[in-house]
Amino acid sequence: MAHITLPEGLPGIIGLMAFRPEVAAPMRELSEFLLRGPNSLTSAEREIIATYTSSQNGCYFCQMGHGAAAAHHLGGNLELIDQVKRDFQTAPISSKLKALLAIAGHVQKGGKHVTPEDIERARQMGATDLEIHDTVLIAAAFCMYNRYVDGLATSAPRGPEAYLAMGARLAEQGYANSATTAAVESTV
Amino acid sequence: MAHIDLPVELTGPRGPMTLRPETAIPLSELAEVLLRGPSTLTMAERELIGTYVSSENDCRYCQTIHGAVAARYLGGDEELVRSVKRNFLSAEVSPKLKALLNIAGKVQQSGKSVTHEDVQRARNQGATDLEIHDTVLIAASFCMMNRYVDGLAAWTPENDDFYRERAVQLADQGYLGSVAR
Numbered sequence: 450m451a452h453i454t455l456p457e458g459l460p461g462i463i464g465l466m467a468f469r470p471e472v473a474a475p476m477r478e479l480s481e482f483l484l485r486g487p488n489s490l491t492s493a494e495r496e497i498i499a500t501y502t503s504s505q506n507g508c509y510f511c512q513m514g515h516g517a518a519a520a521h522h523l524g525g526n527l528e529l530i531d532q533v534k535r536d537f538q539t540a541p542i543s544s545k546l547k548a549l550l551a552i553a554g555h556v557q558k559g560g561k562h563v564t565p566e567d568i569e570r571a572r573q574m575g576a577t578d579l580e581i582h583d584t585v586l587i588a589a590a591f592c593m594y595n596r597y598v599d600g601l602a603t604s605a606p607r608g609p610e611a612y613l614a615m616g617a618r619l620a621e622q623g624y625a626n627s628a629t630t631a632a633v634e635s636t637v
Numbered sequence: 638m639a640h641i642d643l644p645v646e647l648t649g650p651r652g653p654m655t656l657r658p659e660t661a662i663p664l665s666e667l668a669e670v671l672l673r674g675p676s677t678l679t680m681a682e683r684e685l686i687g688t689y690v691s692s693e694n695d696c697r698y699c700q701t702i703h704g705a706v707a708a709r710y711l712g713g714d715e716e717l718v719r720s721v722k723r724n725f726l727s728a729e730v731s732p733k734l735k736a737l738l739n740i741a742g743k744v745q746q747s748g749k750s751v752t753h754e755d756v757q758r759a760r761n762q763g764a765t766d767l768e769i770h771d772t773v774l775i776a777a778s779f780c781m782m783n784r785y786v787d788g789l790a791a792w793t794p795e796n797d798d799f800y801r802e803r804a805v806q807l808a809d810q811g812y813l814g815s816v817a818r
Contacts (some may be wrong), residue, residue, distance in 0.1 A: 453766035454758040469770060471670050475663035482659045507749060545679035554787075559694065560787025566638045582656055585788040593774075599748025600740075600773040623671040 453601045461510035462594060470528040476594075480624040483587050484518075490580055493522035493622065494546055495587055497533055498553050504534040504589045505557045508595035510605035515591075515631045517609070527609060530577020553563040556588035640790045646802070649698040650782060668812040671775050678768055681710035682734055683775055685721050686741050692722040692777045693745045696783035698793040703779075705797075705804030733762040737772040743768045744776035778803075 455464040466473035496519035503511035504621045516530040523529060532540040537550045548571035555562035563585070571581055598605075606612070643652035649771045654661035684707035690747040691699035711717055720728040725738045736759035743750040751773070759769055786793070794800070806814070 452751065452753065453769055456757055465770070469767070469774075471674060472667060475670070478663040479660060479667070481680060482663070493706060501745065501746040506747065556784050556788045560696065560784040562790075562791065563640065563788045563790070565640065579640050582653055582789065586653075586657070586660060586776060589781040589784035593777040594786055596748040596780055597774055597775035598743050598745045599775060600750075600751045602751070602753075 450602065451604065455601075455603065460599050461467055461514065462603070465597060465601060477624050477626075479590060480594075484515075485539060485623045488580075488583065489577065490549075490583060491522070491585065493519050494549075495583070496522060496620075497530070497546065497585055498540070498549060498587045500530060501533055501550055501593050502553050502557050502591040503539060503595050504594065505554060506595040506599075508591075508599050510598050510633065511591065511595050511602065511606070513612040514561055514615050514619065515540040517612040519616075521613075521616045521620040543574075545571070545576055546575045548581065552581065552584050553588035555593060556585055560589070562626075583621060638790065639792060639813040640788075643704050643789070643791065647701060648792050648794055648799070650786050652789060653785060654790050665812050667778060668782075671771065671778060672775065673811050676768075676771060677765065678737075678771065679710070681707050682730075682737075683771070684710060685730070685734065686738060686772055686775045687779050688718060689725060689738055690741050690745050691722055691783050693742060693785075694780065696779075697781065698786050698791065699782065699783050701797070701800045702803060702807070705800040706807050709804050711719070711807040722774040731762075733764050733768075737764060737768065738764045740772050741776035742767065745780060746772055748773075748777070 451464070453468075456467045459467055466476070484499065485492055488495065496515050500512050500516040500519055503515060512534070516527070516534070520527040520530050529540065529542070533542065533550070537547055548567075552563055552567050552571060555564070555567055568581060639652065644655050647655060649713050650664070654664065672687065673680055675685065682702050688700050688704040688707055690705060700722065704715070704722070708715045708718050717718070717729060722728065725735055727760060736755075740751055740759060743752070743755055
């Protein structure tokens with residue numbers, strides 16, 4: 450049971466956003482730009498960074514929802530998402546994304562864990578300053594969302610099937626408006 | 638030196654924020670509503686929560702600037718801010734704020750570290766659901782901002798007077814000053 454009284458039937462961050470719309474608006478806008486805005490990183494890559502960070506933080510709702518969104522961007526490849534969460538170094542993804550995931554993993558531990566060597570390795574794999582910036586901010590933002598969702602003990606449906614429709618809607622319609630949230634609500 | 642090429646004259650998160658106005662705007666709006674929006678928690682209490690979490694995350698920029706803003710709201714009482722960072726249980730703050738700081742400290746470790754007992758203790762001291770919610774989100778948002786600043790090795794001045802002067806601006810004008818819609 451959640452630590453505070455939230456609207457019924459809305460799991461994870463969805464119930465929290467309904468509880469406090471004043472803070473939900475900027476958080477939606479942040480997610481929408483970071484994960485779906487114009488970027489030289491694909492939405493799939495950015496959702497993978499979010500999923501990996503959420504997995505390292507042990508946040509079930511976020512890793513399942515964003516993992517499903519990433520898989521939807523990749524034509525339904527949930528196996529790849531599981532591989533990234535298990536050990537991204539051996540997953541069939543680009544060397545650049547591996548270097549960015551290493552940075553994200555260090556951000557998850559603490560900002561000071563990111564070293565000049567981490568940055569240099571990402572640059573050598575072709576990452577730009579803006580891609581490194583966005584990777585750090587995506588990982589940092591999920592250190593917020595994960596703590597928000599778990600710190601208030603929100604509910605989370607069990608099993609990957611429960612997140613497929615949510616992932617598809619997040620991938621296709623995004624995070625920006627409450628109509629999308631309503632659509633997500635109706636599926637869970 | 639910062640990990641990426643940032644404007645040299647801007648301190649803390651403002652450096653990376655200029656790279657990405659699209660994210661700077663919602664980040665600033667989130668800080669504004671959480672730290673200065675209508676709330677039954679005072680602005681000083683909310684800044685103390687942000688300062689404490691930043692201190693636990695060892696983020697020098699954030700703990701110093703938000704500590705200076707908190708002190709400004711408290712009539713210049715920098716010693717109270719220091720005592721909260723050192724050991725909030727023996728600081729001269731209300732039992733309710735101590736219970737909320739305890740929750741914030743748990744959030745800093747991990748969301749899952751917050752227990753029903755932590756929440757119950759805050760309720761027993763008079764905290765409402767909204768205050769508990771906001772405490773968790775303030776703590777979580779500082780776990781983001783601390784990582785944003787230190788993860789990019791953003792410019793962190795050494796001189797405490799810099800923070801005192803900047804805190805005057807933030808306390809008077811808030812967090813939306815550096816962004817515009």
